[in-house]
Amino acid sequence: MDDENDYDTSSEASNTNEPDSFPRITAVATEWMLDFLFVSLCRRFKERKLNDFNETLKAFEIISQSSSLTEKSHEKTLICAFLARVMHGKELDVLFEEDESVMPLMSAAKIWLNLNHTVTDESLFKNTTILLLIQSVAVCMEKGKRSFASSALRWFDKHQEFPQNLTVKLSTIVTQRDTYHPFFMSFSFSRLLDTVQFYLDSYLEKNPSDFLIKAATDLIQSSKDIRGLEEVASQKSSQPETPNESTQKLKKTKRKLLSTKISDMWATDTTKNPHVSVRRLSKIELSQTTSKKSPETSMVQKKRKPPQKWTSLLDKYLKEGVKRHGQGKWSLILMDYDFEGRTGTMLKDRWRVLMKSHDVG
Helix, strand or coil: CHHHHHHHHHHHHHHHCCCCCHHHHHHHHHHHHHHHHHHHHHHHHHHCCHHHHHHHHHHHHHHHHCCCCCHHHHHHHHHHHHHHHHHCCCCCCEEEECCCCCCHHHHHHHHHHCCHHHCCCHHHHHHHHHHHHHHHHHHHHHCCCHHHHHHHHHHHHHHCCCCHHHHHHHHHHHHCCCCCCHHHHHCCHHHHHHHHHHHHHHHHHHCCCCHHHHHHHHHHHHHHHHHHHHHHHHHHCCCCCCHHHHHHHHHHHHHHHHCCCCCCCCCCCCCCCCCCCCCCCCHHHHHHHCCCCCCCEEEEEECCCCCCCCCHHHHHHHHHHHHHHCCCCHHHHHHHCCCCCCCHHHHHHHHHHHHHCCCCC
16 A cells, blocks of 8 residues: 555646646646735725735736736726726826827726626615716816816716716706805715725625735644744643643644644735825736727836925825814825825925914915
8 A cells, every 4th residue: 555655646736847747736836826916906996006006916917917817816906907096196297098189097997897797786886886986077177177077987988878867967067167166075085996906805805816815824834833832842841741741732732733823814804094006007918808899908017207386286285184074184185185286295395384384275
């Protein structure tokens, strides 16, 4: 029996080294890596960490383009493309398509239509669709781009169907130039982010994609337990033990290692930090999943402009932001208004200037 077992084991090992088995092994490993990067990207979206989101997205894009995707991986690629457009929803100078009139949230709405099958709650799908429309208009108004807002309304009217009373209301708001209309406040960008986050939580619950995460967590936990065992052994080395006591302790420790539970590293929490981020959906990916004619997409181009002088409008944004969120909440204030590329530190410095000049009323 021993000889037979040895033969079976060596035979199995040799099979994994056969030339035709390596491509299959590579395909499985690639799927695991894509799953890990997908979950990581969802995490970055949840944390609103723009730089980390972009870095993870680049890695996902490189791996996804290096191999043929399964249906499930293709689905996750679409979700990543959707998230990138939502994260950059307030940045009108970020392009995801060759048609420069298609702004990030408009492009996101186009992809969202093709993700309908991934949403189990029909009301969630409709609410997200409406929020994408409203915020496409609201962002343009917030940045003083009234013509862009009108263009967005015409684009949505051409590509999607919405209740007439909704489009009429938005048209009226645009005509009246009411940038801070209560309607925009009710269907805010923060609400859009929270709604998308709810969708992601539901999707990950049904599609965990956490094989590598659990394996890594298990390895780290085991390493900690082993180090702890070594420390205990070192501390007790000077104390003699009977063979029975030593054996019992080792068995107890072994049982503990085998029964260690892996915590859910990506568990949903109630933290809601509103904010706004980049990945390009290829022409083939979009053409395969959309029923309407879609313009080609290209690499994301972001025009970086150096901050200009502070204007009365920017000061107004800063004062309203402090009134809404409180002094020191610069990152939150940056999410609500367009400060033309300024950072939280710049907002803090400007607020000090306004405080010194007693112009904070």
